[in-house]
Amino acid sequence: MKISSWNVNSLNVRLPRLLAWLNKRQPDIVCLQETKLENARFPAEILKKAGYTSCCYGQKTYNGVAILARDELAVENISCGVPDDCDSQARVIAATVNGVRVVCFYVPNGQALDSEKFEYKMHWCRRVTRYLQETLAENPKLIVAGDFNIAPDDRDVYDPEAWRGQILCSDEERAVFRSWLALGLQDSFRLFEQPAATFSWWDYRQLGFVKNHGLRIDHILLSDALASFCVSSIIDRDERKGEKPSDHAPAMITLHEGF
DNA sequence: ATGGCAATGTTTCATTGA
Secondary structure (H helix, E strand, C coil): CEEEEEECCCHHHHHHHHHHHHHHHCCCEEEEECCCCCHHHCCHHHHHHCCEEEEEECCCCCCCEEEEEECCCCEEEEEECCCCCCCCCCCEEEEEECCEEEEEEECCCCCCCCCHHHHHHHHHHHHHHHHHHHHHHHCCCEEEEEECCCCCCHHHECCHHHHCCCCCCCHHHHHHHHHHHHCCEEEHHHHCCCCCCCCCEECCCCCCCCCCCEECCEEEEEEHHHHCCEEEEEECHHHHCCCCCCCECCEEEEECCCC
16 A cells, blocks of 8 residues: 655646646555645545545645545545644644544744744644644554654755754754654654655755755654554655656655555 | 745735745
8 A cells, every 4th residue: 555645835736747646656545735725626526537535624825735545445534633723724634544544744834943933833743742642542553644844854954064953954843753753653764774865845946956955854654553564665756857846745655465 | 145936816026935
């Protein structure tokens, strides 16, 4: 089973690429971020024709998340946002797919450490820690996939010295990421030996992709019960190439059958 | 020292992203 996460930076703009990519890679489950679409404008019928059932939690202009699952998979217990939270931004959607709980995240960017947006990011992260704890307690088979807007360590940054202490790389953010792993989750990417300088996001400016000036901020975390079935975890950097790419490339894992 | 790209809607700029 193949599970993927992709920040598409506008599903409206990226739909042709998404459809071509679904056909090429044949993922079973896909977590999308930055759909930037109200639910009424979500292209559910087009995706259905491509063989995917979808659930979405969107809003105009910003944010927006969705989960796609191949038609034959059972999708149950869809939940939008974090329970008992009043966050007006659409950043979390979860569903149980064939008995596996799938949580799709779009973690706030945070802008700069001295900004109000950073306060919001940290508050959001603290609230989500409890949510993950509760979700894991109820769902031993858990996947948490999305745009985390955190580069977990220096290996995930093209120029660690330039980025040290900056947004996406600060000690505070990295501590949050580690605290999530400490709940009983594993960074699937680090279960395997990986090529040096593998990233998931590259700035559109300054030839960021050509120079491989990137960060690894998109992640697929697996609960211990699922991690032992993971046989690969890659970033599909080819998807950053060509006409009208998203600035993020999809992350993708393969789970061996039998979990 | 600065901005450099892309997407969105209140559009022909301002705002956001990372």
